[in-house]
Amino acid sequence: MGKHERDPADRLADHAAIDALANELIPALIAKLGASGLGEIEVREGDWKVRLRRPADGVAPAGGRRTGRPAASPAPVRPSLTPVGPGRGGGEEAEARIPGVGADIDGVGPAEPGGRGRDPFRAMATSPAVGFFQPRSGIVPGSRVRSGDPIGSIDVLGVPTEVVAAADGIVGASLVETGEAVEYGQELVWIELLSAPSGGPDALAALDPSAAGELVARSELGTGDPAPGEP
Amino acid sequence: MFQKILIANRGEIAVRILRACRTLGVEAAVVYSEADRDSLAVRLADEAICIGPADAKRSYLSASAVISAAVVTGCDAVHPGYGFLSEDETFAEVVGAHGLTFIGPPPDVLDRFASKEATRRLLGGYGLPTIPGSDGMLRDDAHSLEEADRIGYPVLIKPSAGGGGKGMRMVRSARELEQAIKVCRSEAKAAFGDDSLYLEKWLEDTRHVEVQVAVDRFGNGVHLGERDCSVQRRHQKILEEAPTPALSPAVRVELAERAIRAVVAAGYENVGTLEFLVDGNGDYYFIEINCRIQVEHPVTEMLTGIDLVATQIRIAAGEPLGFSQADVDLRGHAIELRINAEDVDHDFRPSAGVVERYLAPGGPGVRMDSHMYAGYEVPPYYDSLLGKLIVWGRDRGAAIDRARAALDELIVDGLVTNVPIHRAILRNEVFLDGRMTTNLLDRVGSAAFVAAAERR
Numbered sequence: 001m002g003k004h005e006r007d008p009a010d011r012l013a014d015h016a017a018i019d020a021l022a023n024e025l026i027p028a029l030i031a032k033l034g035a036s037g038l039g040e041i042e043v044r045e046g047d048w049k050v051r052l053r054r055p056a057d058g059v060a061p062a063g064g065r066r067t068g069r070p071a072a073s074p075a076p077v078r079p080s081l082t083p084v085g086p087g088r089g090g091g092e093e094a095e096a097r098i099p100g101v102g103a104d105i106d107g108v109g110p111a112e113p114g115g116r117g118r119d120p121f122r123a124m125a126t127s128p129a130v131g132f133f134q135p136r137s138g139i140v141p142g143s144r145v146r147s148g149d150p151i152g153s154i155d156v157l158g159v160p161t162e163v164v165a166a167a168d169g170i171v172g173a174s175l176v177e178t179g180e181a182v183e184y185g186q187e188l189v190w191i192e193l194l195s196a197p198s199g200g201p202d203a204l205a206a207l208d209p210s211a212a213g214e215l216v217a218r219s220e221l222g223t224g225d226p227a228p229g230e231p
Numbered sequence: 232m233f234q235k236i237l238i239a240n241r242g243e244i245a246v247r248i249l250r251a252c253r254t255l256g257v258e259a260a261v262v263y264s265e266a267d268r269d270s271l272a273v274r275l276a277d278e279a280i281c282i283g284p285a286d287a288k289r290s291y292l293s294a295s296a297v298i299s300a301a302v303v304t305g306c307d308a309v310h311p312g313y314g315f316l317s318e319d320e321t322f323a324e325v326v327g328a329h330g331l332t333f334i335g336p337p338p339d340v341l342d343r344f345a346s347k348e349a350t351r352r353l354l355g356g357y358g359l360p361t362i363p364g365s366d367g368m369l370r371d372d373a374h375s376l377e378e379a380d381r382i383g384y385p386v387l388i389k390p391s392a393g394g395g396g397k398g399m400r401m402v403r404s405a406r407e408l409e410q411a412i413k414v415c416r417s418e419a420k421a422a423f424g425d426d427s428l429y430l431e432k433w434l435e436d437t438r439h440v441e442v443q444v445a446v447d448r449f450g451n452g453v454h455l456g457e458r459d460c461s462v463q464r465r466h467q468k469i470l471e472e473a474p475t476p477a478l479s480p481a482v483r484v485e486l487a488e489r490a491i492r493a494v495v496a497a498g499y500e501n502v503g504t505l506e507f508l509v510d511g512n513g514d515y516y517f518i519e520i521n522c523r524i525q526v527e528h529p530v531t532e533m534l535t536g537i538d539l540v541a542t543q544i545r546i547a548a549g550e551p552l553g554f555s556q557a558d559v560d561l562r563g564h565a566i567e568l569r570i571n572a573e574d575v576d577h578d579f580r581p582s583a584g585v586v587e588r589y590l591a592p593g594g595p596g597v598r599m600d601s602h603m604y605a606g607y608e609v610p611p612y613y614d615s616l617l618g619k620l621i622v623w624g625r626d627r628g629a630a631i632d633r634a635r636a637a638l639d640e641l642i643v644d645g646l647v648t649n650v651p652i653h654r655a656i657l658r659n660e661v662f663l664d665g666r667m668t669t670n671l672l673d674r675v676g677s678a679a680f681v682a683a684a685e686r687r
Contacts, residue, residue, distance in 0.1 A: 130282050130299040156299045157329065181303035183281040184296070185265060 121193050123167040127186040131156040133163070133176045135189075143171040151189060154182060169193045232548050233257050233308040233332065237301040238272065240312030241291060243602045243618050244524070245272035248310050251540035260304040262297060264290035266610040271602040280304055285612045291315045294322045301331050308332040308547065314614070317523040320345050334547040336501045336522050337448075343498065346391050347519045348429050354505075357493035359517040362508065365430035372409050378430050379408055385433035388412060390419035390426075396466030397422040401433050431518075436668045437508040438477045439463065440515065442490040443531045445502045445542050447552040452495040454487040455531045455539075456561045461667045462656060464579065464677060469649070470656055471527035472566040473534050476627065476665025477509050486515055491556075494520070502543045526569070526619070529600060533565035533623040564630040565623045568638065570601070571615040574647040575681060583611035587645030592637035596623035596630075599641075609646060617648065627665070631657060652677060655684035 127133065131154040139151045145165040153160035165171075172190035176182055235258040238248045245261055249272060252259040260278040263270055266285035273279040280300045283290030290296060292315055301309050309326050311317035311334070320341035323333040335341065344350045348368060355361040365378040368391060379386045379402070388411055390398035398419030400411040412428060420426040438461040446452035459475035460468045474483055490505045504521040528539045537559070546552065573579040586607045591599035601618025609617070622637055624630030635657050638650060656662050659680065661671060672680060 130280060130296050130303060132303065156295055157302065159295075183300075183303075184283045184290075185281055 122172060123165075123169065123191045123193060124187050125151060125163055125166055125189040125191060127154055127182045127184060127188055128163065129154045129156045129161045130183050131161070131181070133178065133180050133182045133188060134160070135174065135178055139171055141171050141173060145169060145171055145191065151191075163188060165191050167191050167193055232550070233306075233544070235260065235304070235306045235308075236334070236544070237262065237297070237304060237306040237309045237331075238276070238312070239291070239297045239300075239309050240315060240317075241267050241270060241272065241602075241613065242616060243600050244312040244526075245270070246275060246602050247600055248312060248540055249275055251538060251544060254538065255541055255544060257544070260300070260306055262291070262300050264612075266612050269608065271604055271607065274604075278304060285610065287315065287612065294319070294325055297322075298326060298329055298331070301326075302329060306331065308334055308544075310334040310544070311523070313523050313526055318345075318521070332547055334544055336499065336503070340498065340500050341522055344520050344522055347389070348391055350520055351517060353497050354493045354517055354520070357496045358489055359493045359505075360515065362434065362516040362518065363432045368427045368429055369412065372412070375408060375412055375430070376405055379405065382430060382432045385435075387431045387433045388415045388428055389431055390415065390423060390428055392419065392425040392427070393423035395422075398426075398428065399466065434508055434510045434516070436670065437461075437510055438475070438667070439468075439506065439669050440475045440477060440486070440509050441504045441506045441521075441525075442487050443502070443504055443528070443539070444491050444494055444499070445539070445546065445552060446491075446495055446499050447546050448500050448549060449551055450495060451552045451555070452491050452499075453552065453554065453556045453559050454491040455535050455537060455559055457483060457487055458527055458530050460527060461669050462662070462672065463669045464652075464672045466669075468527065468569065469652060469672070470566065470568050471530050472564065472627075472630070473530045474561065474564065475509075478513060478515075482513060482515075490517075493517075501546045502539055526616070527567050529598060529619060529621045530565045530567045533596075533598065533621055534561050534563065535559055536562075563623055563625045564627040565621060566630045566634050568620045568634060568653045569616060569649075570618045570620055570641070570643070570653075571649045572609050572617050572646050573615050573649040575649050575651045575677060579649065579677065581611070581615040582647040583609045584646040585609070586617075586643060588642055589644075590640070590642035591618075592620065592640035594633075594637070594640075596633055597637045598622070603643065617643065631663070651681050655681040658684040 133152060133154055135152040136150055139145070143151075145151055145168070147165055147167050149165045150162045151165050151171060152163040154163060155161075169191040172192040174189045175187050176189075182188065232255065236248075236252050238245050238252075238259055238261040240248065241263065249259055249261060258278075259276060260280055261272045261276040262280055262282045263273050264283055264285050264287070265281060267273065268281070280303070282296040282300050283293055294316060297309065297316065307330075309331055311322070316322040317335065318341070320338055323335065323341050324338040326333040327338055336344070343353070348364075351361045351364070363382050365375075365382065369375045369378065384405070385401055385403045386408075388398075388400045388402060398415045400415050402408050402411045415428055416426040419428065438459060440457050440459050440461075442457045443455040444452060445455065456473055457475055457478075458471050458473045459477060460471045461477070462468070462470040474480075478486065486507065490507075494503065494505065499520070499522075501522070502524060504525050506518045506521065507515040508518055509515045524540055524543055531537070532539055537554075542552075571579075572582045572584075574582055586603050586605060586609065589601075589603045589605050589607070591601065598621040599618060600621065603617055620634070620637055620641060622630055622633040624633050635654075638653055638657070641650065643650075661667055675683075
């Protein structure tokens, strides 16, 4: 595996472009995608193309035999940055992920409950009790909520216990159906954040210029090798 | 029979109940707290449901969480195991109110036996000897002093609710009484939410002997012999055996027969245990009834071959007992060693950590009931019981030999266990002579006890 050096000026320009995309464009797109119900959004800007894709398995299967295992979460919205145009990886669409973004952080895939809370672009509302889930009327994917707002309830022996939004954002995919039995701590509803939390270590790691440099280097190799986080 | 049982407990008893369910061909779902996500019961169960955080008050002790779990998993019965909600008659009632069956005595029976003091009077009325004690609950200081004088010092202050030594004090003179009652009240209030206390005559050098009974809803009752639980440390049982070496065969039969007659007459239902204190003269006094399956139930299972948990479930389902006293054959001798995550060298301080290696002993007459597995992380939030090593032999000597051999075979690496105290007990002359009393370990001191055994 050989590496060939690129012009430092080009690299700096890439870093700047990636920073700008990651800081401004991607959070806005995530919010839009979360609210829209669309499967994919793609934006081209200069030499770069940003594509956000929501995986098809948006809703987890309801209630397995093993109630105790949190149902598989849908894959989070995945931004992918692709350099476009000549001179950038030979024009190949080497779709590379930014290391550290979304659930690809540890390369463990999206279904790990342990990954919850590490996603810088969305938060999970979990069940505060064992019972039956009821979404709050008027709360649908796309609804804007503030941290602490009730977004639904768990019926515990006829007594409702509130489910609240964990952050300001936009209600995204629901992992459970209305009236579905849920256990304590079960993942219920995604809240797509309007902006990445400031100072969030994972968010910043994702935007680390050196990481971006690695991304560029990979795409430049033109091998089409997936990034480490690729399942 | 039930369709599906919710196992509302953790640790080894959750595994034990799961096994009984499978034997009976009944489906089961096990509850767990966030701290028990990787427990053996969760791993073995077909279905498991998280009911709350590690804090037992919000999980295993939360009646609404447990009952809601039963509802959402489609269970028609709840097995409470021991501890937690097992003797909470309000819980049993609420379980019933949601159309579910509480596996244990029905709520009205639990209610009748809820107060220890009332139970002593009730069963005393049906012929069981009881320890001289206060006339009802203690009202105020004047009443307490008067009652203590009448009974004669030393006296034991006891809480009406709960067990495990909380809210209990022995008092030798009137001078100490007032202060001790104050302490006991606050302990009992904190532990059981009930600060009612009563007094009992303190019997020196007693043995703890309990009779296992099973009564169906049609009034068919049998006793399954007794167990001796005299090896205790600070009121916590460490080793149990059957039959008791404290009583002659004739007295043992008499005790068990009186016990079963009294509980059947008093309308008890399901499996239960009547606890007695036996003094140096061989006189026995009824002290309380436990309306649940007990930690030490395998001792009786080894002697009788009867599955007590399955029996408990069948009785709760309304089935007749299916066997009579004549069918109960008490064979040989059984001993149970409670294996706890406790550091004998440091005042039995609980230890937590990862079980790095675990090997259960085997061979004829050896049984290990445990929720351990290699890699299991013992959570620090609950009791320290890691498992129970139970052995059976044709007689007491053979059982002791097997216990020693099995203990040598047991491997638990990664955390400190109380195995050294068991080695010491199994080599102690007083124990070998069958003369252990409930206060012996505390009087001698566990450290001295272990040291003495090492010198032998």
